Amino acid sequence: xxxxxxxxxxxxxxxxxxxxxxxxxxxxxxxxxxxxxxxxxxxxxxxxxxxxxxxxxxxxxxxxxxxxxxxxxxxxxxxxxxxxxxxxxxxxxxxxxxxxxxxxxxxxxxxxxxxxxxxxxxxxxxxxxxxxxxxxxxxxxxxxxxxxxxxxxxxxxxxxxxxxxxxxxx
Numbered sequence: 553x554x555x556x557x558x559x560x561x562x563x564x565x566x567x568x569x570x571x572x573x574x575x576x577x578x579x580x581x582x583x584x585x586x587x588x589x590x591x592x593x594x595x596x597x598x599x600x601x602x603x604x605x606x607x608x609x610x611x612x613x614x615x616x617x618x619x620x621x622x623x624x625x626x627x628x629x630x631x632x633x634x635x636x637x638x639x640x641x642x643x644x645x646x647x648x649x650x651x652x653x654x655x656x657x658x659x660x661x662x663x664x665x666x667x668x669x670x671x672x673x674x675x676x677x678x679x680x681x682x683x684x685x686x687x688x689x690x691x692x693x694x695x696x697x698x699x700x701x702x703x704x705x706x707x708x709x710x711x712x713x714x715x716x717x718x719x720x721x722x
Contacts, residue, residue, distance in 0.1 A: 557603070602659075611641065614638065634667070639653070
């Protein structure tokens with residue numbers, strides 16, 4: 553377990569650069585901050601997911617958006633569907649993805665989402681995978697979208713979904 557879990561917002565989105573972008577790529581990090589500022593205006597409470605810290609350093613993050621603003625060709629783009637765009641954790645023998653998913657599943661129903669979706673691969677860590685972690689959190693595969701080739705090999709892109717229990721209190 554990471555020491556600290558915080559909402560991911562435009563104020564701390566730059567911390568994710570050390571996890572998913574070469575941190576010395578200043579332009580890519582600036583683009584990510586600008587993107588976060590724009591998207592946060594379209595999300596409940598400006599929250600874009602969660603980020604974990606260990607000894608003051610970011611060690612994992614999950615980014616989630618309303619499906620209606622996701623730039624991918626998804627079958628359904630309702631604002632009541634949350635879509636996980638990224639789930640990542642440092643690879644130093646510790647995995648913070650479960651802690652991030654726990655926090656996210658507590659937050660989403662109170663923010664008005666009725667389901668959450670993600671694209672994952674059954675075999676490879678890209679994207680957001682392997683999908684086994686999502687199945688442990690109640691996600692079901694709903695549609696095979698494509699087959700991709702990455703440096704680690706080939707894998708299927710599977711759209712997965714989990715229904716959420718709606719809660720009026722946050």
